[in-house]
Each structure stands twice: as C-alpha cells, then as structure tokens.
Amino acid sequence: MKKFLLIVCALVAFVTVSAQPPMGMGGGRGGDRSARTIEMLQTRLQMTPEAAKKFAPVYQSYQRELRQVRKETKDYVDSFKGENMTIKVAKKIMMAQLNGDKEIIQVKKEYIKVFVNYLNPEQLSKVFTLDQGPRRPRGPRGGQGGQGGQGGPRPQGVPQN
Numbered sequence: 001m002k003k004f005l006l007i008v009c010a011l012v013a014f015v016t017v018s019a020q021p022p023m024g025m026g027g028g029r030g031g032d033r034s035a036r037t038i039e040m041l042q043t044r045l046q047m048t049p050e051a052a053k054k055f056a057p058v059y060q061s062y063q064r065e066l067r068q069v070r071k072e073t074k075d076y077v078d079s080f081k082g083e084n085m086t087i088k089v090a091k092k093i094m095m096a097q098l099n100g101d102k103e104i105i106q107v108k109k110e111y112i113k114v115f116v117n118y119l120n121p122e123q124l125s126k127v128f129t130l131d132q133g134p135r136r137p138r139g140p141r142g143g144q145g146g147q148g149g150q151g152g153p154r155p156q157g158v159p160q161n
Contacts, residue, residue, distance in 0.1 A: 034060070044130055045123040055118040059127070062111045066104060073100030 037060055041052040076096045083089050108128060115124055 040130070045119070045126055047123065051118065058111075058114055058118060062107070062114075065107045065111075069100060069103045069107060073097060073103075 034056060037056045038049070038052045041047050041055060041059060042049060045052075047055065073096055077093050080089050080093055112124070115127055119127060
C-alpha cells in the first residue's frame with residue numbers, strides 16, 4: 001500500500017511539473033517580455049500596434065542600458081558594506097551614486113536622439129517616465145504628524161503653503 005501511494009504521489013508530482021512551461025520560454029513570472037512591452041507601449045504611449053512593434057526593441061535596449069548602469073552603481077556601493085563608515089567611505093559612496101546618476105542622464109540624452117525617429121512629441125515627452133509609475137505622496141505613514149501629509153516639522157522661516 002505504501003508503494004502504491006508513493007507511486008501515485010510521484011506520478012501526480014511529475015504531471016504537475018511537466019505541465020508547467022519552461023522558465024526561459026515565456027513561463028514563470030516573466031512571461032513574454034517583448035509582448036508585454038509592446039502592450040505597455042501601445043497603452044501608455046497610445047501607439048499603433050505596428051509602431052509599438054518597431055519601437056519595442058529600441059525601448060528594451062534603453063531599459064537594458066539603464067539596468068546595467070544601476071547594477072554597476074549598486075555593486076560598487078555594496079562593496080563598501082563591510083567597511084567602517086568614515087567620512088572618506090561616505091564620500092566615495094555619495095560620489096558613486098552621483099556618478100551613476102550622471103551616467104543615467106547620459107544614456108537618456110543618447111536615447112532621445114534615437115527615440116525621435118519613432119515617437120511624436122507627446123510620446124517623447126512621456127517615454128522617460130514610463131518606468132517610474134505613479135508617485136506616492138511623501139509624508140508620515142499612517143496619517144500621523146499633524147502636517148496634513150506634508151512630512152515632519154519644517155524649519156522656522158519656511159512657508160507652510
């Protein structure tokens with residue numbers, strides 16, 4: 001009886017696993033990235049399906065370059081985690097982050113020159129904010145603080161608006 005249950009459980013497990021698509025082939029949580037990108041571009045930039053298909057590889061290349069810069073910056077900053085935090089180390093971290101920001105700006109400047117070949121002015125003005133999503137207002141969590149969501153206390157002499 002135990003062998004029979006073991007065989008049934010193994011068979012059920014095998015069928016369940018083999019029914020899943022492979023991770024690199026559109027399965028898993030990623031799905032088909034190109035199709036999702038095209039759909040997102042059509043919706044957010046109000047593009048025709050043909051225009052979105054032409055623009056998607058360019059936009060994906062842009063996203064890859066941004067991810068690479070961010071990863072390199074993060075890896076460099078993370079390399080200081082084991083060190084004692086001194087002014088010298090803090091300055092190196094801040095300079096790395098600022099240099100990463102400069103590199104991101106440079107990538108965006110380069111891609112403006114490419115994007116103008118695919119986008120109208122309205123679309124061009126939106127394209128750099130696509131990956132940012134909606135912004136949440138900053139301020140105290142849970143509605144505390146008595147500032148109406150304006151953050152902590154303000155220094156004297158600063159208008160309250």
